[in-house]
Amino acid sequence: MIKAIITDIEGTITRISFVKEILFPYAKKQLPDFIRQNQTQKEVAIQINETKRIMQNEKADLEIDLDLEAVIAQLLQWIEDDQKITPLKQLQGLVWFEGYSKGDFTGHIYNDAMEFLNQVSNDYELYVYSSGSVKAQQLLFQYSDFGDIRPLFKDYFDTLVGGKKEVQSYNNIIKQINIAAEQVLFLSDILQELDAAKSAGLQTCQLLRDGQATSDEHVVINDFTEFDIEDFK
Numbered sequence: 001m002i003k004a005i006i007t008d009i010e011g012t013i014t015r016i017s018f019v020k021e022i023l024f025p026y027a028k029k030q031l032p033d034f035i036r037q038n039q040t041q042k043e044v045a046i047q048i049n050e051t052k053r054i055m056q057n058e059k060a061d062l063e064i065d066l067d068l069e070a071v072i073a074q075l076l077q078w079i080e081d082d083q084k085i086t087p088l089k090q091l092q093g094l095v096w097f098e099g100y101s102k103g104d105f106t107g108h109i110y111n112d113a114m115e116f117l118n119q120v121s122n123d124y125e126l127y128v129y130s131s132g133s134v135k136a137q138q139l140l141f142q143y144s145d146f147g148d149i150r151p152l153f154k155d156y157f158d159t160l161v162g163g164k165k166e167v168q169s170y171n172n173i174i175k176q177i178n179i180a181a182e183q184v185l186f187l188s189d190i191l192q193e194l195d196a197a198k199s200a201g202l203q204t205c206q207l208l209r210d211g212q213a214t215s216d217e218h219v220v221i222n223d224f225t226e227f228d229i230e231d232f233k
């Protein structure tokens with residue numbers, strides 16, 4: 001019997017184009033000056049150092065110039081390539097705060113997803129697991145199209161527990177929420193994330209909103225109007 005539901009954000013409850021056409025371009029535009037101006041702030045300095053560490057590991061055999069502008073160039077390239085790399089995701093969360101709080105945009109939530117979240121939050125513990133940082137997740141929910149929906153969620157997880165395509169990440173979440181894996185349902189649009197969750201023993205449901213790759217290993221729905229809790233053991 002399902003006791004908890006963990007939802008992905010982009011492609012599952014939020015439109016992919018909101019992330020790719022609004023959030024990412026905003027971060028791309030604002031990130032360089034944000035980093036230059038806040039490089040000594042603790043939260044920012046940690047992510048700059050982490051970016052340098054990854055750059056050094058990736059290019060161990062090359063002499064690379066790791067000044068601040070090289071770090072910024074790397075972060076912009078990661079945005080371009082939609083890399084889910086922790087220091088980038090943490091910095092994006094800090095940058096998006098300004099856009100949300102100034103009212104430049106609100107967090108997109110599908111109507112059917114909003115109805116679903118309202119319904120299931122009465123009967124199940126609701127969690128979030130996204131590649132967006134916990135800060136970015138909470139901003140999207142605080143400034144959502146439906147107002148502040150943060151109270152619906154019990155807790156939030158990001159790539160600090162591990163990447164979403166890795167089985168160990170789901171083991172880590174299960175350990176933290178202290179509910180048996182088979183009693184937890186994971187929702188996502190991405191097949192490899194669902195495969196990893198299933199390998200960790202979670203039940204799975206794929207949202208096929210944008211023609212993603214799919215398989216018959218998971219329950220598949222086009223939107224939450226097709227969701228039926230009876231489909232899960």
Ligand SMILES: CSCCC(=O)C(=O)COP(=O)(O)O
Binds near residue numbers: 011129130136137140
């Ligand atoms: C939730 S913050 C914006 C989305 C984002 O940066 C991202 O990488 C979304 O990935 P997801 O794991 O939610 O598909």
Ligand SMILES: [Mg+2]
Binds near residue numbers: 010011012188189190
């Ligand atoms: Mg997704």
